[in-house]
Amino acid sequence: MFGQWCHRCNHLGSEILSCLRKIGAEDQLEQQETQHKQVLLHTRKCFRVGQKGQETDAPCCLPCWGLGQDNKIYTECLGMKLLRKRDIPEERYTNAFLGYGPEDSHFVIELTYNYGVDKYDIGSGFGHFGIAVEDVAKTVELIKAKGGKVTREPGPVKGGKTVIAFIEDPDGYKFELLERGPTPEPLCQVMLRVGDLDRAIEFYEKAFGMELLRRRDNPEYKYTIAMMGYGPEDKSVVMEFTYNYGVTEYDKGNAYAQIAIGTDDVYRTAEAIKLCGGKITREPGPLPGINTKITACLDPDGWKTVFVDNIDFLKELE
Numbered sequence: 100m101f102g103q104w105c106h107r108c109n110h111l112g113s114e115i116l117s118c119l120r121k122i123g124a125e126d127q128l129e130q131q132e133t134q135h136k137q138v139l140l141h142t143r144k145c146f147r148v149g150q151k152g153q154e155t156d157a158p159c160c161l162p163c164w165g166l167g168q169d170n171k172i173y174t175e176c177l178g179m180k181l182l183r184k185r186d187i188p189e190e191r192y193t194n195a196f197l198g199y200g201p202e203d204s205h206f207v208i209e210l211t212y213n214y215g216v217d218k219y220d221i222g223s224g225f226g227h228f229g230i231a232v233e234d235v236a237k238t239v240e241l242i243k244a245k246g247g248k249v250t251r252e253p254g255p256v257k258g259g260k261t262v263i264a265f266i267e268d269p270d271g272y273k274f275e276l277l278e279r280g281p282t283p284e285p286l287c288q289v290m291l292r293v294g295d296l297d298r299a300i301e302f303y304e305k306a307f308g309m310e311l312l313r314r315r316d317n318p319e320y321k322y323t324i325a326m327m328g329y330g331p332e333d334k335s336v337v338m339e340f341t342y343n344y345g346v347t348e349y350d351k352g353n354a355y356a357q358i359a360i361g362t363d364d365v366y367r368t369a370e371a372i373k374l375c376g377g378k379i380t381r382e383p384g385p386l387p388g389i390n391t392k393i394t395a396c397l398d399p400d401g402w403k404t405v406f407v408d409n410i411d412f413l414k415e416l417e
C-alpha cells in the first residue's frame with residue numbers, strides 16, 4: 100500500500116548540517132553547505148507507505164487481495180478517488196492508487212494485489228492510517244450500510260476529547276477516523292509502534308528533517324504518542340509514533356515494510372542518513388529499467404524508509 104505525500108519543505112538540509120556539525124565533519128560541512136543551498140531551495144518531500152516483499156529494487160506496495168473489494172471501502176466509504184490502476188503481469192501484481200487528490204500534491208494510497216496471494220500478516224507493529232472526516236458518526240453509519248467492518252464505535256478517544264472510530268478494510272488494515280474540520284489532507288496519519296520514543300523522535304528529526312509536532316503521554320492507558328512530519332498536523336499527513344510502556348519489540352509481519360520520502364538528491368540523503376546513524380539497505384541509485392533514483396534505510400526500530408528522487412517521481416506520473 101503506497102501513500103504519497105508531497106510537501107515543500109526545507110528541514111532536511113538544516114538537519115543534515117546539524118549532523119555534520121555534531122561529528123565535526125568540518126571539511127564536508129563546507130561542501131555540504133554549498134550543495135545544501137541548492138537542495139534547500141527546492142527540496143520537496145513525497146511521503147509513501149510501502150510493503151515488505153522480496154528485496155526488489157522496484158518500490159513495492161502493501162499487498163492486499165480483492166482490489167475491487169478494497170476499492171469499494173476506500174472509494175464508497177472513505178471518499179477516496181481511484182487515481183490510477185496498473186497491472187504488471189510479468190511481475191504478477193496489480194496496483195491501484197487511491198487518494199483525495201492528485202499524486203503530485205496529495206498523500207495517496209497504492210493497493211497491491213500479488214497474483215494468487217490472498218492473506219498477509221500485518222503484524223503487531225503497524226498501527227493504523229488516520230482519516231480526517233467532518234462527521235465520524237455519519238461516516239461510520241455509511242461504512243456499516245456498505246458492509247464495512249467497524250471495530251470501535253464513534254466517541255471521544257480514551258483520555259482525550261477528539262471523536263474517533265476505528266474500521267478495518269477487507270485485508271485487516273486499521274483506519275482511524277478522526278473528527279476534524281475541513282482539511283486539504285484527509286489521509287492524515289501513519290501510526291507505527293516503536294520501542295523507544297525518544298530514539299525515534301531524534302532519528303526522524305536528524306536523519307529525515309521531520310519536526311516533532313506534538314507529544315502526548317497517556318499514563319492512564321500506559322502509552323505515549325509523538326506526531327512528526329513536515330507540516331502542521333491538521334493540514335498534512337504525519338507520522339504517529341506510539342510507545343506502549345515497557346514494550347520494546349513488535350512483530351512487523353510480512354505486509355507493511357516501508358515509508359518513502361521524496362528528495363532532490365538521494366545520494367546526499369543517503370550520506371546524511373549514514374552520518375545520523377541510519378542503516379542504508381539500498382545504496383542510492385537508479386532503479387533498473389525505470390531509472391527512478393532511490394535509496395532505502397532502516398530506522399532504529401527496523402521500520403524501512405525509501406527516498407525517491409522528486410524529479411524522477413514526477414516523470415513516473417507522466
Ligand SMILES: C[C@@H](O)C(=O)SC[C@H](NC(=O)CC[C@H](N)C(=O)O)C(=O)NCC(=O)O
Nearest residue numbers: 226229251255256257275292320322341343
Ligand atoms: C491521536 C490519535 O490519532 C490516536 O491514534 S490515539 C488513539 C489511541 N491510541 C492508543 O491507545 C495507542 C496505544 C495502544 N495500546 C496501541 O498500541 O495502539 C487509541 O487507540 N485509543 C482507543 C480508544 O478507544 O480511544
Ligand SMILES: [Zn+2]
Nearest residue numbers: 229275290339
Ligand atoms: Zn492515530
